[in-house]
Amino acid sequence: MKPFNNRFKRMFPLSLLLLICLLATACGGSIKGKIPSEIDMGSANHSHESHSDHGTAAANTISCADMTAQPSSGPVRTFQLKAAKTPLVLNNGKKSEAWTYNGSTPGPELRVQEGDRVVVNLINENIDKGVTIHWHGVVLPCSQDGVPGVTQNAVWPGEQFTYEFVAAHPGTYWYHSHQQSSQQATMGLIGRLIVEPKKEAFRYDRDYAVTLQELNDKHKLTNGAAGGLKLSASPGETVRLRLINANNLVQWMGVAGADYKVISIDGQDLNGPGLIRGEWIPIGGGQRYDLLFTMPDSGQVRVYSKTEENWSIALGEGKVPENVNKDAKSFDFIAYGTPKDDGISPQMKFDRVYDMVLGPVTINGKSGHHIPTFMVKEGEWIKIRLKHELGSEHPMHLHGHLFKVLTKNGEPLRGSPIYADSILLFKGDEYEIAFHANNPGLWMEHCHNLGHAAAGMTMMVNYEGVSTPYRVGSKSGNIPD
Structure with missing residues (x-):
C-alpha cells in the first residue's frame, strides 16, 4: 500500500483502505507489484505491445516525440x-x-x-x-x-x-x-x-512566491524552511503573494491583518477581483493562488494554513494580528470578480462531451490504464462533466491545456471567468469544464493527490492521429503516476 501517504491512511478506516486497494488492484491500478509489463498510452485502449519496434510512429500518425x-x-x-x-x-x-x-x-x-x-x-x-x-x-x-x-x-x-x-x-x-x-x-x-507578464494587470511593490511542501512525509516546509517563513514588507506597500501547494492534501489558507484580493488562480488572472476579509481559501494539491494585499500602517500580515501551523508566512514587523475565525466561510469563485464575455458558455455547442465520475481512487469505476481514453480532434471544443461521488478531495489536473469552469453544482459562474489547469472537487461536487483542443498531443488527466494517482486515478486525453514511441510499464521502467 506504499502509494498511499500516511495522512491518507489516517483519513480512512483500515477496512475501507484495504477495500480501496483491492478494488484498485482488481481494476488494474499501479499498486506495487501490479504494474503491467508494457502499455502504449498513445492508443485508444492502451493495448499491451509484444513487438519491439517502437521507434517508428504508426502509419498516418504524428509522433509526440516530434x-x-x-x-x-x-x-x-x-x-x-x-x-x-x-x-x-x-x-x-x-x-x-x-x-x-x-x-x-x-x-x-x-x-x-x-x-x-x-x-x-x-x-x-x-x-x-x-x-x-x-x-x-x-x-x-x-x-x-x-x-x-x-x-x-x-x-x-x-x-x-x-x-x-x-x-x-x-x-x-x-x-x-x-x-x-x-x-x-x-x-x-x-x-x-x-x-x-509583458504588461502587468495589477500593481504591486513586492512579489513573493511560496511553496508549501511536506518533505519525506514528515517535515512541513515553507520555501524549504521549517517553522514558517518571514518576509520583508513595509507599511503601505502592496504585496503579491503566490501560493503553491506542492502537498497532496488541500490547504485552507487564511490571511490575518489585511483585506486581500485573489488575483490569479493556477496562473490565470481574474477579472475585477474584489476585497475579501476573513475567508479560508481551499488550495488543492498542485493548485496555485495569487493574493494581493496592502501592508497596514502598523503590524504584520500573516498568511497561514488552518490545519498545519508550520505552513505560515509572516510579512512585516510589529503586532501579530488576530487569527481568522476558524469557522469563517470558505472562498468560492462562483460569484467572485466581474463577469467578462469570452464566448465560452454552458449553452454553446460542443463537439464532444465526456463524463468523469470520481470514486476514492477510480474514474468512471475503473483504474489506471483500464480507464477509457477521452479522444479528441484538433479544433474541437470539449466539455467534461465531473462528479465526485465517494472519497476524499480530488484536485483533478489536465496536462497541456487551460480549461474554463462553466458551472458548479449546476449553477453557471456569475463572476470573473475562471481559467485553470486543475479543479478541486469535494464529495458531492459537480463541475462542468470546457477546453479548446488546440494543442495536439497525448495528455494526462489525473488526481493531484499523488497517492491517488499512484493507485490508478489517472487517465489520458489523446488527440486523433498522435502516437508515441515510448511505453509505460515495468519493462521500460517508465512509471508516470
Whole structure:
C-alpha cells in the first residue's frame, strides 16, 4: 500500500483502505507489484505491445516525440537542473534525506518573461529510479511535458534531457518529476516557475512566491524552511503573494491583518477581483493562488494554513494580528470578480462531451490504464462533466491545456471567468469544464493527490492521429503516476 501517504491512511478506516486497494488492484491500478509489463498510452485502449519496434510512429500518425517548440524571436533563457540524492540539514537542525534539484528543495526558482524561450538541461546524477521534469500548468509541446512512457523516457543516472518551450502564458507555475511522482515529489524533486507578464494587470511593490511542501512525509516546509517563513514588507506597500501547494492534501489558507484580493488562480488572472476579509481559501494539491494585499500602517500580515501551523508566512514587523475565525466561510469563485464575455458558455455547442465520475481512487469505476481514453480532434471544443461521488478531495489536473469552469453544482459562474489547469472537487461536487483542443498531443488527466494517482486515478486525453514511441510499464521502467 506504499502509494498511499500516511495522512491518507489516517483519513480512512483500515477496512475501507484495504477495500480501496483491492478494488484498485482488481481494476488494474499501479499498486506495487501490479504494474503491467508494457502499455502504449498513445492508443485508444492502451493495448499491451509484444513487438519491439517502437521507434517508428504508426502509419498516418504524428509522433509526440516530434512535436517540438516552434521558432520564436524572444530571448533565450537557459538553466541547468541536476537531480541528486542529497542529505539536508534543515533550519531547525533536523536532518533529512532528500532528492533535490541543484542541491535544494524546492529547487531553484526559475523566473522568466512572457515570450521567453526556456531551455532547461536536466542531469540525473544518481536517482536510480529515473527522473523527469513536468512543467505543471504550462501549455507546451507534447514532447516537453515530462511524462515518462508518454512524452519521453525517464532520465536514468548519468543521462541528460533538454526541455525547450516558449513561456507563452504569464503566471505562477511549478515543476516536479513525473516519474513515480507520488514518491519523487515528496522526496523533494520540485521547484517554482514564474512567468512574468509583458504588461502587468495589477500593481504591486513586492512579489513573493511560496511553496508549501511536506518533505519525506514528515517535515512541513515553507520555501524549504521549517517553522514558517518571514518576509520583508513595509507599511503601505502592496504585496503579491503566490501560493503553491506542492502537498497532496488541500490547504485552507487564511490571511490575518489585511483585506486581500485573489488575483490569479493556477496562473490565470481574474477579472475585477474584489476585497475579501476573513475567508479560508481551499488550495488543492498542485493548485496555485495569487493574493494581493496592502501592508497596514502598523503590524504584520500573516498568511497561514488552518490545519498545519508550520505552513505560515509572516510579512512585516510589529503586532501579530488576530487569527481568522476558524469557522469563517470558505472562498468560492462562483460569484467572485466581474463577469467578462469570452464566448465560452454552458449553452454553446460542443463537439464532444465526456463524463468523469470520481470514486476514492477510480474514474468512471475503473483504474489506471483500464480507464477509457477521452479522444479528441484538433479544433474541437470539449466539455467534461465531473462528479465526485465517494472519497476524499480530488484536485483533478489536465496536462497541456487551460480549461474554463462553466458551472458548479449546476449553477453557471456569475463572476470573473475562471481559467485553470486543475479543479478541486469535494464529495458531492459537480463541475462542468470546457477546453479548446488546440494543442495536439497525448495528455494526462489525473488526481493531484499523488497517492491517488499512484493507485490508478489517472487517465489520458489523446488527440486523433498522435502516437508515441515510448511505453509505460515495468519493462521500460517508465512509471508516470
